[in-house]
Amino acid sequence: MAPVLVLWLAMCLGATWAVDRGNFKTCDQSAFCKRQRALKPGDSPYRALLETMELTNTRLTLQLINDNNKVRLLLELYRLQGNITRVKINELKPLKPRYEVPDVLIRDPPTEPLSVLSQDESGVVLSLGAESQRVIVSVRPFRLDIMEGHDVLMSLNSRGLLAFEHLRMRKDTRADPEAEKKEEADSADQAEATKEEEEKAEEGMWEETFKSHSDSKPNGPSSISLDFSFPGVEHVYGIPEHADDLKLKTTDNGDPYRLFNLDVFQYELYNPMALYGAVPVMLAHNAQRTTGIFWLNAAETWVDISSNTAGKTVFGKMLDYVQGSSEIPQTDVRWISESGIIDVFIMLGPTPKHVFSQYASLTGTQSFPPLASLGYHQCRWNYNDQEDVRSVDAGFDEYDIPYDFIWLDIEHTDGKRYFTWDPHKFATPKEMLQGLLDKKRKMVAIVDPHIKIDSNYKIHNEIRSRGFYVKNKDGGDYEGWCWPGNAGYPDFTRADMRAWWASMFAYDQYEGSMENLYTWNDMNEPSVFNGPEVTMHKDAVHGDWENRDVHNIYGLYVQMATAEGLVQRSGGVERPFVLTRAFFAGSQRYGAVWTGDNAAEWDHLKISIPMCLSLGLVGISFCGADVGGFFKSPTPELLVRWYQTGAYQPFFRAHAHLDTPRREPWLFGPENTALIREAIRQRYTFLPYWYQQFYHAYRTGEPVMRPLWVEYTQDPATFAVDDEFLIGQNLLVHPVTEEGARGVTAYLPGKEEVWFDIHTFQKHNGAQNLYIPVTMSSIPVFQRGGSIIPRKMRVRRSSSCMEHDPYTLYAALNARGVAEGELYMDDGHTFNYEKKEFIHRRLSFSNNVLSSVNLVPDSHFTTNSWIERIVLIGSSKPAKVTLKTADGIESQLEFDFDASMSVVTVRKPGMNAGADWTVTLE
């Protein structure tokens, strides 16, 4: 109990500063969650009607009946290519259509044939393709069990928590006698249903009030729920966004994890409260298998997690083990959503990488970002005027610190009218942008989705006249308070609205914009200062649907339309860069996300790791946290440590609140300036590796920043690690996130592995906890033995300035003297990579020969870059080193040997980075 008490105390103390929890609903305050959670596990009232079963080549359909109210549901079951099973459940005859989330799946997922293996009155056994996988449909009570061999991988409704609130007419105020008649004349089933159903009109079904806000609920109760069980699983992950540990906790003694996009002011850590984004994807992992659930629903969603081993102490578990009386560990989860249908994709792995690829086949992969966006971003709310921008830009040159993007927050606009510039402070934006362009640098300006209601504002007038605003429940334009005061919210769920929005980014529409100006979408949950829970009223109307149905996907649409605008303005040539705060499943296709308004506190630095790891697991690789912390002012030590951490996280941006003192890297004395400079420079030397990782993420859906267990799937010691992480497979980072740290203990995974300190080349064995003494300049990073990492060691003032620079190859040999890696390059900013205009090579070292071979022979791209140095880490001393180029010419290369660390440095081999070659050690 002690740790719980400490946690509780910490939370109470934290509350003096942090979020006003009262502004946000608990499950108890959310009527549908309360209703659903009141339902306890037990026998399900649902029964499968086998006589209604239809099996076509691509799907099985089957009706389910609720024996309590006789309402029928339609179950659809699909086998999808790539080891995915899709289960859809909707009302057989809903009163009106229920929302099915569009635009998230990248296509209609291709199916595979299903076949019946056996059938009797108690159920059906279906084969799930070639592997020995089967799904068992049990009739009474209805449940689904997915098996492989003798193992149950996952069960649905095994706890009887399938609950489907069917749409109904309101009884107490049934004003329309026509409708009544019509309903009476309805099918026999339906009549039966309405009669049988002695439904209690519970509070909150037809109307709900939270604080001063009332939700009219014209459609009445419509929530859905389903439970999933994972036998043999003790670790589940995902369902971002929460400021919590990587490994999800059980929720028996508190609220479920909530998925509902919200602008949370000064969010608290280590709790299941909803934040800015929602990705309803959960991964379940044990040493044998990884599986995933994708719950495609955009309404407010709560996820309950329980486990039969969670309460047990290590001793208890050991006792179980010794006594052999252990029940199989099992994790049970339950999903509850306010509206829509049950549409769930069961990704059966079996490895984490299979799950990533399965999820990517549904929702797409991370967009391939422009290379420059992987550099360092300097942001602040706000750089005051053009002179301010110029002097900060000059500061980076003066202190010789590289950066690629400088950012402008809301104050750059003319009175918070997006797409405009303050006429005094930013009178000549093109001049400013040209100044940055001259130094090969770029800018991001904010464009939020709330539009100032002002008849002199072109954007507002156009949206209003085209009827593009979200409507309120009474049919008028929905209005809410945000930065500009009274604002309208464009209906981004409409394709025509998005097309219009995209057209506003054309150079002739967005005055003062240039090709080096990119975009940031903030407040797109959407944030409504005077709305319930600081967001839009759920009964606001988006075409045929309520905000209730579409809420969590609104932010995705904003970023989608914006990214499309940036693509279109260049005629489809240039890659966009758009940062978003709100997100949903599929947001990875449109750009980067950040973890919102964090604070300058050590715990916020720590939490940035699990928050970005969780996002990576569900496809969103381009993640970062505000370096330094948004609210409050960091101590120099915290700021330095944050730069050191951020330099090894995917999206690397410093940001600060308007009310905080300046904190550009050079404002904390020469020592801290040097430390920050060094951290940023390390980032730039690794840009070729980052870029290759992002190309890989774009191709495969694998996360760039990943938890250790993704690579070391069988090592339970890695399963809950979230104070360190991997970048790709080859870099392990354990940033210092403790104040006054003298050392950190890093877990180096892999029995077979060796790890090399990237700074000293010192070798460490895998599968050990390694204590690393640290100073202020330490960033503990290790390269995996067996890998080759290309770097560019000539750090210049921006990534574009380094385009033609030569590479240094760092080959760290494993115990068998082997290493492998990849080298990827292209123009860095266009879509020409889609036309194979790139160089992608495999680098491998074995039998004392390092070679570079083309991975994609029909690719075509040329580079001036060459190989300036090869560093062989963990190598013995060769007698000579010989280069053989593609034309067969051999030449001797000079080299150095450092005996203390066993490092061979080959001097200036000089071959073109795009060519075939071998380097032989003899």
Place this chain on the structure above:
Amino acid sequence: NKMLSSEMWIHILAIALFCCGSADSRKVRGISSSYKRFYREKKSFLCIDGSKLIPFEQVNDDYCDCADGSDEPGTSACPHGRFYCTNLGFRPHYIPSSRVNDGICDCCDASDEYNSHARCQNTCWNLGQRERAYVEGQMRTLDEGLRLKQQLIEEGVLLWREKQAQLRELQQVAEDLQIKLEEHRRKKREADRFKEQTLRALKGGDGGKSFHLKNKTLGGILICLFCNPYSISLDEVKAEVVPVHDEERHLGDDEAMVLTTTESAKTNRTLTCVLAHLLNTNKKFTVQGIKKVSFCWVLICDLQKKLAIDYGTDWEFLFLNGQCYKLKVYEYMYTLCPFNHITQKSTAGTEVSLGLWGMWAEPAKNRYNQMIYENGEPCWQGGSRSTTVTLTCGTETALRSVKEPSKCQYIMDFQTPVACQPVLKQRGVHSEL
């Protein structure tokens, strides 16, 4: 220290051509003449830090051999190297090696982009021209500024003396009055004695005329300016004064306030003296009398406060006290009243204090180039507004710019001849090869 004559320029150019013609241009790329001795063509090259001996061919071969970067002065190969821009016609300087061939023109002679796509023009002559014009302008400004400063110093000295004289005069008056007051007291005592005697003798006769201090009171009060320490609150002031005047009328809050306007303990102390003296010397003192007294006292106090500020080694900043300077930036009007306060007034009309005179930023070093104003209007997130005023040399005294880099922290650029320093005199355009 005047500008180089055109003949000299031609001379320098000739030397430059000669040098470049005679040396291996690849090897000398990126070094200054003072470093040439390290790069004399030999078989080998010793890194300047002495750490390594390498074949001379490896100097500027686009691979970093020396830890100190000294083998690659002309390429971008070394992470901490530097490249020397000769910039003939302008100012030579070093740039980080990372700016060599990065596609951005850094040296005005274009020498840093000898192998890049950037098409750099040699702009040194133009820059030099502009720089020379600028420097000439600066020097004219400086000369003029120093001349004006000298005037202001002289005026400042006069002003200082004047003020000191005023103070001395007042002190003299005080002393004089002290003596007179003693005389009055003596006379009063005699008169009282006489009165008593007379009363006793005449029993209820006409009595002595009441003693009238009027203007003469000032003397006694001023003496107290320098008398024993004591402190008193507003209430005490009223309590002590009121009984004295109860027959006439109560001392209003305003009047008591006049007496306690000044914040410092010193003030209260002197004030108390005044009152104590009043109470001791004359029971018929009038409210008008107190007002006059306190007004006189405020003048003196003010003068003393003014004279307590550090106005520079030659009192050159003294003339700024009492002046105010305005500047409009976007929607705000800023007013700087040196040694007093700074305000910001929005077009809507609300005025906000950005700070009261605090101190010189580096008083200990006798450097008078930055003023700090603090304790302005409180900020929303805590703390209060403050302003740092940087003084720069110019021929006019004016507020040049105002910025708010962080919330509630303002910086101002204030130009004045008295900020001109002879050491600032530019060295002119260099022409080192």
